[in-house]
Amino acid sequence: MFFLDREGEDLEIVTKIAPIILALIMLGLGLGLKLDDFKRIIKTPKDFIVGFISQLIILPLVAYLLIIILRTPPEIAIGVMIIAAAPGGVTSNIMTKFADGDVALSISLTAVISLLSIITVPLIIFTSANFLGITEISQNISMIGIALKMFLVVTVPVILGMIIRKLAENFVASKVGIFNKLNIVLFIIFFFAAFYEEKENIISFVMQAGLITLILNVLMMVIAYYIAKAFTSGVKQMRCIALECGLQNGTLAIFVSTQIFGSDILYAIPTAAYALIMYITGFIFIYFLRKSN
Numbered sequence: 001m002f003f004l005d006r007e008g009e010d011l012e013i014v015t016k017i018a019p020i021i022l023a024l025i026m027l028g029l030g031l032g033l034k035l036d037d038f039k040r041i042i043k044t045p046k047d048f049i050v051g052f053i054s055q056l057i058i059l060p061l062v063a064y065l066l067i068i069i070l071r072t073p074p075e076i077a078i079g080v081m082i083i084a085a086a087p088g089g090v091t092s093n094i095m096t097k098f099a100d101g102d103v104a105l106s107i108s109l110t111a112v113i114s115l116l117s118i119i120t121v122p123l124i125i126f127t128s129a130n131f132l133g134i135t136e137i138s139q140n141i142s143m144i145g146i147a148l149k150m151f152l153v154v155t156v157p158v159i160l161g162m163i164i165r166k167l168a169e170n171f172v173a174s175k176v177g178i179f180n181k182l183n184i185v186l187f188i189i190f191f192f193a194a195f196y197e198e199k200e201n202i203i204s205f206v207m208q209a210g211l212i213t214l215i216l217n218v219l220m221m222v223i224a225y226y227i228a229k230a231f232t233s234g235v236k237q238m239r240c241i242a243l244e245c246g247l248q249n250g251t252l253a254i255f256v257s258t259q260i261f262g263s264d265i266l267y268a269i270p271t272a273a274y275a276l277i278m279y280i281t282g283f284i285f286i287y288f289l290r291k292s293n
Helices: 012-031 035-043 045-069 074-085 090-098 103-132 136-140 143-167 169-174 176-197 199-231 235-246 250-261 265-291
Strands: none
Touching: 012 090, 012 103, 012 143, 012 176, 012 250, 035 045, 035 103, 045 074, 045 103, 045 199, 045 235, 074 103, 074 199, 074 250, 074 265, 090 103, 090 176, 090 235, 090 265, 103 143, 103 235, 103 250, 143 169, 143 250, 169 176, 199 235, 199 265, 235 265, 250 265
């Protein structure tokens, strides 16, 4: 595979705005949450557990196996593990709705895995880095350090959003659709900021990380779909879990990358490639699902 030397090039704009955009997106997620979203897990645990295991265990394992099989260079490999460790994005809830999937389950998975991400993301990244023999991570930041930073921009905004919703239930509930749209707008702003800053390098990004991210994205949606088919309640849950495992929180992944490696662009390449790919494959996946009805 053809690889370009990108060492020393920076994502200065993205590095500065990533924490702000991510915090606002997570605030929007919190505004859309109710305690019922968590109670639902207790009432119907099987579907949630299948989605939880698919995203937090099977997805990183599939990513790691692909890295070994494709002999992926260390810098790209750790970037792939960062995106594989990221929770589902808010857009997965909206895409699940488009696919006529279980939106309530999607919201529950996104909420819980996002809150747990302050533990799971550093754990998956540092563990995989150890297996892959990548030492730069431990030299740059500790697992506790990245967890604390994630707590401030992920957990705190979600909790704050839930508190605001509790205090102004009727107003917030009537505006949930607007908050979801604002989240999409924020992601688009962030994506285009990254695109603008690195517009000359987009083709090289795809050349370097496009193959492994495309295989990971498509393969994981298919695997999750058939795991859900074997163990969940029905078709809506299958669609939800497949999309939840295919649409990751790219903003969070880039935030983690910049916190560990600073503004060095090399480690963020897989996230950029994945963000380009996942919406295309996601809509194609939804098209075939709806066509099969």
